[in-house]
Amino acid sequence: MDRLKKRILTESAVSGGDIIQVDMFLNHCLDIDLIEEIGKDLAKRFRGEKITKVLTAESSGIAIAVFVARALGVPAVYAKKFQTGYIDPSVYSTEVHSFSMEKAFTLRVSRRYLDEEDHVLLVDDILSSGQAMLGLMDLTSQAGGTVAGLAVAIEKANKEGGRVLRQMGLRVEALVTVERIEDGRIIIAE
Amino acid sequence: MDRLKKRILTESAVSGGDIIQVDMFLNHCLDIDLIEEIGKDLAKRFRGEKITKVLTAESSGIAIAVFVARALGVPAVYAKKFQTGYIDPSVYSTEVHSFSMEKAFTLRVSRRYLDEEDHVLLVDDILSSGQAMLGLMDLTSQAGGTVAGLAVAIEKANKEGGRVLRQMGLRVEALVTVERIEDGRIIIAE
Numbered sequence: 052m053d054r055l056k057k058r059i060l061t062e063s064a065v066s067g068g069d070i071i072q073v074d075m076f077l078n079h080c081l082d083i084d085l086i087e088e089i090g091k092d093l094a095k096r097f098r099g100e101k102i103t104k105v106l107t108a109e110s111s112g113i114a115i116a117v118f119v120a121r122a123l124g125v126p127a128v129y130a131k132k133f134q135t136g137y138i139d140p141s142v143y144s145t146e147v148h149s150f151s152m153e154k155a156f157t158l159r160v161s162r163r164y165l166d167e168e169d170h171v172l173l174v175d176d177i178l179s180s181g182q183a184m185l186g187l188m189d190l191t192s193q194a195g196g197t198v199a200g201l202a203v204a205i206e207k208a209n210k211e212g213g214r215v216l217r218q219m220g221l222r223v224e225a226l227v228t229v230e231r232i233e234d235g236r237i238i239i240a241e
Numbered sequence: 242m243d244r245l246k247k248r249i250l251t252e253s254a255v256s257g258g259d260i261i262q263v264d265m266f267l268n269h270c271l272d273i274d275l276i277e278e279i280g281k282d283l284a285k286r287f288r289g290e291k292i293t294k295v296l297t298a299e300s301s302g303i304a305i306a307v308f309v310a311r312a313l314g315v316p317a318v319y320a321k322k323f324q325t326g327y328i329d330p331s332v333y334s335t336e337v338h339s340f341s342m343e344k345a346f347t348l349r350v351s352r353r354y355l356d357e358e359d360h361v362l363l364v365d366d367i368l369s370s371g372q373a374m375l376g377l378m379d380l381t382s383q384a385g386g387t388v389a390g391l392a393v394a395i396e397k398a399n400k401e402g403g404r405v406l407r408q409m410g411l412r413v414e415a416l417v418t419v420e421r422i423e424d425g426r427i428i429i430a431e
Contacts, residue, residue: 109299
């Protein structure tokens with residue numbers, strides 16, 4: 052997706068060695084028009100597949116998941132990381148290790164919103180180590196549902212997440228693949 | 242907004258005395274079509290006002306804020322509650338007491354995404370005690386920006402938030418006002 056590539060190359064920066072900062076348009080300040088196009092493009096790649104729900108993790112995946120779900124005409128569910136607001140006491144839960152947070156956290160989703168009839172498209176902003184995606188897969192599997200595929204705006208190919216998930220036989224779609232980071236410069240795969 | 246009223250009356254439940262559960266369509270499992278209509282209706286009420294940004298708090302306000310921002314053609318920014326992912330080290334921050342969480346938390350927004358030129362519409366799913374909104378107002382004020390108004394899907398009139406904020410001279414728009422909860426039944430204002 053040329054528009055996203057261009058924004059990454061012209062606006063994003065690199066910090067902490069290999070954290071790509073895309074908070075200026077993707078996950079803190081949201082460029083709605085860009086995120087809507089990201090959502091539509093990701094949905095298009097799964098058109099024809101049976102998908103009944105979009106599942107993401109709190110919070111950076113929510114905006115993209117909303118537009119993927121809108122394009123597919125299905126609800127979006129976000130697994131909660133934080134104990135805020137009301138959540139059904141009856142949940143599926145899974146432990147996820149976050150490398151960027153350098154700690155573990157629990158993802159929870161109410162049992163009411165995932166079941167064995169569900170074909171679930173997992174959505175996130177960035178695929179890196181794949182730990183959050185493995186957590187979402189575990190939640191779907193606990194519910195007896197089927198993972199229809201994984202859709203992300205940006206995949207970091209210098210991390211093992213995408214490779215591991217594809218080796219598991221899953222379909223992983225990314226709009227932009229960051230090949231590597233070289234002297235603080237982001238190298239995007241053609 | 243009749244559609245939202247109907248969903249509240251037919252689907253939501255009450256727990257813990259007066260927590261209104263709307264997680265089945267508003268803030269855990271997201272009915273995108275409904276939330277888009279909520280966003281459009283809230284935006285319509287502020288049409289003609291100068292608004293340069295929509296500001297919400299992580300996480301339950303994000304989906305609504307996205308559609309308000311889309312209808313107004315401006316970016317949406319969400320203040321972060323949690324230390325996850327990348328955030329600019331230079332932030333405005335404010336302490337907020339949450340009655341539903343029974344603890345205090347810090348809201349942070351990068352200094353890059355709010356400034357003195359901004360006219361900010363504050364958006365959330367539910368207005369109750371108003372603490373989160375006061376936090377968002379404080380962030381806007383630290384940036385030297387102007388609060389253009391407050392827009393929420395649901396206002397709980399049995400809590401003091403809406404009254405306090407209006408007494409401060411702010412324009413507060415809610416699509417549905419819950420008058421009170423009576424024996425576990427939700428009474429909506431006409």
